[in-house]
Amino acid sequence: MGTLVIDNVVAGYGSGPNILKGLSLTVESCKTxxxxxxxxxxxSTLIKVIAGLLKPREGQIIFKGEVISGLRADQVLQRGLSYVPSDRSLFPEMTVKENLRMGGFVLRDSRLVEQRIDEIFEMFPILKEKSSQMARTLSGGQQQLCAIARALILKPEMIMLDEPSLGLSPKVVQQIFSTITELRKNGMTILLVEQNARKGLQIADQGVVLDLGKNSFESPASEVLSDPRIQELYLGKRRNPLATEEPK
Ligand SMILES: Nc1ncnc2c1ncn2[C@@H]1O[C@H](COP(=O)(O)OP(=O)(O)O)[C@@H](O)[C@H]1O
Ligand SMILES: [Mg+2]
Structure with missing residues (x-):
């Protein structure tokens, strides 16, 4: 039995069509x-449903043995499941430190939050350096770090990251992936959505291909990386031998 069990979830927006069409996935503890x-x-819809931002129409989500589908987003957070949205959702006119405080809001203990912020500053010295600057003045990579740090304030058991490398330069992407690798080493359970499929799979234990609202393929990440069908569809490799010729 996994830490997070997504059981036949059907979900969509408003009165619109089903986006998730009976999706099931079991997430094992301490795995990426x-x-x-x-x-x-x-x-992203899957992540929003898990995070409590969108209620499933059918099916259920179980975290550590408790049904969490139907809970509010803050209640999901309180149970140790954090979420970093793809737009980062920082408060641009608040300082880095104030943004981190917002991440600790559900703790309702300001001393504990300050203590957690100090721990975060040890982990991410750049955020300490920028602590009194407004979030909008940070570079893209620093904003992503700040968004991840804000999710870590709660010391979650599991974190979900939606396209953390989006819009970042290759060097900065590397830093973000190193940070995720650190979290993985520290035993965190991670659900990572990545458009940079190759890089994402390289730091993951398990790869999941989602298509048309269903989990269409799941395997150890190394197998997903070497599967010719997946390479062709998602990893930018063509089977046409002419296309694999080395450029002159
Ligand atoms: N807030 C929303 N309201 C209505 N439809 C939405 C909303 N967000 C996403 N969708 C639709 O749901 C589908 C899946 O979107 P999304 O989960 O964001 O896909 P992905 O993250 O895989 O690119 C898309 O057709 C999108 O238009
Ligand atoms: Mg998305």
């Missing part, structure tokens, strides 16, 4: 899952 799939497949 990388979810890949085409645009519009429902990757």
């Amino acid at each position: 899952y990388c979810i890949i799939g085409p645009n519009g497949a429902g990757k």
Whole structure:
């Protein structure tokens, strides 16, 4: 039995069509899952349903033995499941430190939050350096770090990251992936959605391909990386031998 069990979840927005069409996935504790799939497949929707931002129409989500589908987002957070949205959702006119405080809001203990912020500053010295600057003045990579740090304030058991490398330069992407690798080493359960499928799979234990609202393929990440069908569809490799010729 996994830490997080997604059981036949059907979900959509308002009175719109089903986006998730009976999706099931079991997430084992302390493992990193990388979810890949085409645009519009429902990757972000899946994360939103787990995070309590969207109620499933059918099916259920179980975290550590408790049904969490139906709980509010703050209640999901309180149970140790944090979420970093793809737009980062920082408060641009608040300082880095104030943003981190917002991450600790559900703790309702300001001394504990300050203590956690100090721990975060040890982990991410750049955020300490920038602590009194407004979030909007940070670079893209620093903003992503700040968003991850804000989710870590709660010391979650599991973290979900939606496209953390989006819009970042290759060097900064590398730093973000190193940070995720650190979290993985420290035993965190991670659900990572990545459009940079190759990089995402390289730091994951398990790879999941989501298509048309369903989990269409799941394997150890190394196998997903070497599967010719997946390579062709998602990893930018063509089977046409002419296309694999080395450039002159
Ligand atoms: N807030 C929303 N309201 C209505 N439809 C939405 C909303 N967010 C996403 N969708 C639709 O849900 C589908 C899946 O979107 P999404 O989960 O964001 O896909 P992915 O993250 O895999 O690219 C898309 O067709 C998208 O238009
Ligand atoms: Mg998305």
